[in-house]
Amino acid sequence: AMAAALEADRDWLETALVLRDRLDTEIAAAGGISIAEETARVPSIAAYRMPGKSANAQLIRFDAMGIAVSAGSACSSGSLRTSHVLSAMGVEGANEVIRVSLGRETTQECVDRFIAAWREVAGA
Numbered sequence: 149a150m151a152a153a154l155e156a157d158r159d160w161l162e163t164a165l166v167l168r169d170r171l172d173t174e175i176a177a178a179g180g181i182s183i184a185e186e187t188a189r190v191p192s193i194a195a196y197r198m199p200g201k202s203a204n205a206q207l208i209r210f211d212a213m214g215i216a217v218s219a220g221s222a223c224s225s226g227s228l229r230t231s232h233v234l235s236a237m238g239v240e241g242a243n244e245v246i247r248v249s250l251g252r253e254t255t256q257e258c259v260d261r262f263i264a265a266w267r268e269v270a271g272a
Contacts, residue, residue, distance in 0.1 A: 164250040165191035174263045218247040
């Protein structure tokens with residue numbers, strides 16, 4: 149499986165980077181905050197803070213809209229506690245951060261739908 153993963157086509161990551169950059173821009177325009185935006189990041193994963201809305205409340209709202217996101221960092225997946233990773237990074241409002249993943253099948257339309265949902269949940 150490892151060999152297959154290493155040999156797999158990774159061209160989709162370039163598309164994921166373009167889509168993630170658009171998410172960063174649009175979420176900032178709606179009052180959101182991109183986590184670690186100034187550092188090197190994997191193109192297919194992003195974390196965003198929605199000030200004033202707990203991650204758990206966001207999860208419920210996005211789920212009701214048919215959008216799957218996660219709370220906090222992958223290291224705290226499944227926990228209701230604030231991510232120790234985000235806290236260690238000094239992220240203000242770590243309990244308001246969700247994680248978004250982009251995959252091979254993610255399209256511009258998917259991103260547009262998420263941005264519209266983000267604006268609705270944020271009240272922007």
